[in-house]
Amino acid sequence: MDHMxxxxxxxxxxxxxxxxxxxxxxxxxTHTQQPSITGTSVIxxxxxxxxxxxxxxxxxxxxxxxxxxxxxxxxxxxxxxVGISGDVSDMQYIELLLERLIIxxxxxQDGHNLRAPHIYxxxxxVMYNRRSKVDPLWxxxxxxxxxxxxxxxxxxxxxxxxxxTSPSIATGFGAYLAVPLLRKIASDDGDxxxxxxxxxxxxxxxxxxxxxxxxxxxxxxxxxxxxxxxxEVTIEQNVRCKDMSWRFAEHIHGYGTxxx
Amino acid sequence: MFRNSYDNDSITYSPTGRLFQxxxxxxxxxxxxxxVGLVSKTHAVVVALKRSAEELGSYQKKIIRIDDHLGIxxxxxAPDARVLSNxxxxxxxxxxxxxxxxxxxxxxxxxxGDKAQRNTQTYGRRPYGVGLLVAGFDETGPHLxxxxxxxxxxxxxxxAIGARSQSARTYLERNFDQFPEASLxxxxxxxxxxxxxxxxxxxxxxAQNTSIGIVGLDTKFTLYDNDDVRGWLEKxxxxxxxxxxxxxxxxxxxxTEDAPVTDAPPPEETDTVEPIExxx
Numbered sequence: 001m002d003h004m005x006x007x008x009x010x011x012x013x014x015x016x017x018x019x020x021x022x023x024x025x026x027x028x029x030t031h032t033q034q035p036s037i038t039g040t041s042v043i044x045x046x047x048x049x050x051x052x053x054x055x056x057x058x059x060x061x062x063x064x065x066x067x068x069x070x071x072x073x074x075x076x077x078x079x080x081x082v083g084i085s086g087d088v089s090d091m092q093y094i095e096l097l098l099e100r101l102i103i104x105x106x107x108x109q110d111g112h113n114l115r116a117p118h119i120y121x122x123x124x125x126v127m128y129n130r131r132s133k134v135d136p137l138w139x140x141x142x143x144x145x146x147x148x149x150x151x152x153x154x155x156x157x158x159x160x161x162x163x164x165t166s167p168s169i170a171t172g173f174g175a176y177l178a179v180p181l182l183r184k185i186a187s188d189d190g191d192x193x194x195x196x197x198x199x200x201x202x203x204x205x206x207x208x209x210x211x212x213x214x215x216x217x218x219x220x221x222x223x224x225x226x227x228x229x230x231x232e233v234t235i236e237q238n239v240r241c242k243d244m245s246w247r248f249a250e251h252i253h254g255y256g257t258x259x260x
Numbered sequence: 261m262f263r264n265s266y267d268n269d270s271i272t273y274s275p276t277g278r279l280f281q282x283x284x285x286x287x288x289x290x291x292x293x294x295x296v297g298l299v300s301k302t303h304a305v306v307v308a309l310k311r312s313a314e315e316l317g318s319y320q321k322k323i324i325r326i327d328d329h330l331g332i333x334x335x336x337x338a339p340d341a342r343v344l345s346n347x348x349x350x351x352x353x354x355x356x357x358x359x360x361x362x363x364x365x366x367x368x369x370x371x372x373g374d375k376a377q378r379n380t381q382t383y384g385r386r387p388y389g390v391g392l393l394v395a396g397f398d399e400t401g402p403h404l405x406x407x408x409x410x411x412x413x414x415x416x417x418x419x420a421i422g423a424r425s426q427s428a429r430t431y432l433e434r435n436f437d438q439f440p441e442a443s444l445x446x447x448x449x450x451x452x453x454x455x456x457x458x459x460x461x462x463x464x465x466x467a468q469n470t471s472i473g474i475v476g477l478d479t480k481f482t483l484y485d486n487d488d489v490r491g492w493l494e495k496x497x498x499x500x501x502x503x504x505x506x507x508x509x510x511x512x513x514x515x516t517e518d519a520p521v522t523d524a525p526p527p528e529e530t531d532t533v534e535p536i537e538x539x540x
Contacts, residue, residue, distance in 0.1 A: 111400050112364040121360035 035087035035138040037061050039072045040217050041174030042083035043207050044142050045182045046152040046167045046192035047200035050228035051144035053083045054204045054239075056211075058219035065219065073225040075233050077102050079145050080116040081225045082123070085171040086139035086159065094137060097126065116145020116153045116227075128161030136160070140171035146229045152192060167192050170207075173215040178207035197226070209241045220244070270380050270387060281387060282380050285409035288389035292335035294422035294458035295322055296451050297393035297404045298432065300442045303476035304395035304402040306333035307451040309422075309458060310469045323473040323483055327352040329362045329397045331473045331481040335422030336390035344372050344388060344407075365396035365403040369413045377411030391421040397475045420454060427457035444479075445495065448472060452496045459501035465493055 002008065006019045013019070037059050044053040059070035072091065074082045076098045084091040101122065105114045114122075120143040130136050140158040147153045155165040167189060168182035182203055185195055204224060212220045220241040226234050253260055266272050267280035274280060295308040308322035320338055324345045325331045330352060334341035351371050355363035372392075379385045392407040406419045418436050420428035431454040439447060451472070456465055472484040472492060484492070493499055 108367065108370065110364065110366045112367070112398070114359065118359040118361050122358055125358055 032134055032136065033087075033138060035090070037066060037088040038217070039070060039085045039088060039091065040215055041170055041172040041178065041211055042072065042085045042140070042142050043170040043174045043178045043182065043204065043211075044083065044144055044154055044168070045186045045195070045200055045203060046154050047186075047195040047197055048193050049197060049230075050146070050226060051081075051152045051154050052197075052200045052204055053081055053142060053144055053225045053227075054208055054222050055083050055085065056208065056219040056222040057238075058217070058221075059088045060217045063217070065217075068219060068221065071223060071237070073223050073235055074098065075225075075235060076119055077105070077114055079227065079231045079233060080114075080119050081144045081227050081233060081235070082119070083142040083144070083171075083225070084139050085141075087137070090137040090139050094123070094126075094139065094141070098123075115148075116143055117147055119143055119145075120153075120155050120157065124157045124161065124163050127157050127159065131159060131161045142169055142171065144225070144227050146227070146231070150229055152227075152229060173211060173218070174207070177210055177214055181207050181210065205239075205242070208239075209244060212241050212244070269383060270385065271383050279380060279410075282410045285387040285389050286391075289336040289391040289409070289421055290423060290425075292337075292390075292422045293320075293322070294420060294425045294428060294455060295333035295335045295391075295393050296418075296420045296425075296428045296432070296454045296458075297333060297395055297406075297416070298418040298436075298439055298447060298451050298454070299395070299402050299404040299416070300444075300447045301440050302402065303444050303447055303474060303479065304397060304404050305444075305447050305451050305475075306331065306393050306395045306404075306473040307448070307455045308333045308335075308471045308473075309455055309465070310471055312469070319468055321471075323471045325473070325481050325483055326368075326396075327356075327362060328480040329475060330365060330368065331395055331475060331483070333393040333395070333471075333473060334390050335425075337388070338390070340388045340390040341392065344375070344390065344392065347375065348372060362398060364398045364400070365394065365405065366415075368396075369394050369405045369407060372407055373411045373413040375411075376407070376409055380410060393419055393421060395473060395475055396481075397477060397479075402476060418454070420458070422458070424458040424460070428454040431457050444474065444476065448474065448492055449496055452492060456496075456499065456501065459503065461501055461504040463501050465496070465499040467493065 039059055042053060042055040044051060053073055055072040057068055057070050058065055059067035072084055074095055076082050084094060123141055127137060136159040138159050143155050145153045154169060156169045157163045167186040168179060170178040185199060185203055186192055208222050211218050222239050224236045224239055266274035270281040293309040293311040295306060297306040306323055310319035310322050312319040323331060323333045326345060326348045332345060348368050351368050352363045355361060376388050379387050387409040389409060394405040394407060396403050404416050404419060405413055406416055407413050417439060418432035435450055467486050467490050470489050472489055473481060475481040
């Protein structure tokens with residue numbers, strides 16, 4: 001019995017040539033990558049007059065803190081902010097797509113412009129279609145702005161095409177560390193009516209501090225974006241974590257039992 | 261006369277700078293029965309006169325729904341209108357799928373305008389032989405656009421296309437300052453009156469031959485046909501043509517006696533020579 005599938009049903013090699021084993025060893029075409037340069041968490045919550053987002057300025061190369069000036073919050077059109085975590089080259093590609101989208105949208109000058117819910121739907125389609133080709137854009141994205149009825153809009157889409165919306169969302173490590181803190185004030189739909197801008201900012205700053213303490217790929221320098229329901233977008237840059245306590249580190253040497 | 265030597269294809273200018281094939285396409289629209297459109301601050305309305313080839317035949321559909329917020333009325337080659345309406349539906353669906361928003365009316369009419377223009381500048385293709393009145397509602401309010409085979413797309417307060425449409429246009433011009441504040445009912449009645457003025461002598465607006473399309477802020481595009489228009493016609497009251505009874509200076513020239521090539525097949529040849537009325 002011939003156990004080699006390459007030989008089953010085959011005419012003789014002398015006449016038709018030797019079997020091309022590339023056929024046997026071939027698998028499906030795959031493009032799934034590993035991300036190379038990455039950004040960590042993006043966090044956001046709705047408040048009474050809009051949405052606030054924050055993302056630090058670090059682009060890591062694995063465990064190397066490679067670039068400390070990477071802006072990851074993007075203003076799109078007049079009234080939308082998009083925050084992106086994950087692979088930085090894919091983030092730059094998404095920035096390009098959004099730029100082109102807005103340019104084309106402005107050709108007509110007809111009083112119609114794309115807003116947050118539209119940009120979100122567009123990005124969701126792009127992300128899902130890339131995942132369906134098994135060639136994802138390795139990112140998790142938050143889109144913030146306002147809905148058609150004037151209320152704050154905040155939604156999430158990622159490399160798998162997963163989408164959801166909530167009064168408070170965070171990507172990456174933020175999903176584990178920041179979301180519970182944000183949900184202390186913004187957990188259910190409608191909670192945002194009772195949150196002032198100062199409270200929102202305090203919650204954001206606190207979360208960014210906690211993330212710097214605990215996320216080993218984070219930075220204490222970050223940007224905060226605010227999108228109001230009046231349609232104003234501000235991005236404050238070079239914000240630093242304040243009043244941190246690193247005193248516990250004074251007496252630590254090494255990683256475990258090392259004494260010196 | 262001389263114009264015949266420059267009308268062989270769509271891409272040849274005449275010495276006086278005209279594209280005859282495009283102009284001939286406009287003639288095809290004039291052969292179709294009338295469609296009228298008008299717009300207020302809250303609604304956009306289209307009304308159309310349907311024609312049937314023979315007594316036992318169905319009436320040609322004149323109004324087509326494109327999306328919840330958008331519909332068209334046609335005059336001219338109905339199959340060309342079908343192709344364009346399918347294209348508009350694809351554009352509308354695409355906008356909802358990609359951007360989760362109803363397509364702005366000005367964008368969808370720009371898309372068909374560009375599509376039509378291509379056929380006026382490509383060898384071997386003919387211009388679309390249909391005119392459309394596009395009625396829709398978007399973020400900037402209700403809109404009425406007129407589309408022509410040349411690719412020209414213009415926005416109107418009130419418009420009319422098709423056979424004897426000049427009479428409708430005259431009515432619209434006389435009354436258009438009442439449109440913006442008109443209630444939906446008044447707007448539709450204005451449209452029906454304008455449409456009535458396009459009727460040939462001794463014809464009338466009937467449930468079978470009248471079609472109404474309405475769209476507005478809280479009104480999805482709704483098509484009214486047959487029994488659904490009876491109510492409107494009753495409100496209108498007088499449904500008969502006033503042609504032939506008006507003072508001579510107001511009468512417009514009679515329709516041409518050429519056989520229609522548009523929304524009804526041409527009437528059969530008869531032995532006796534008689535004028536072929538386009539609204540048979």
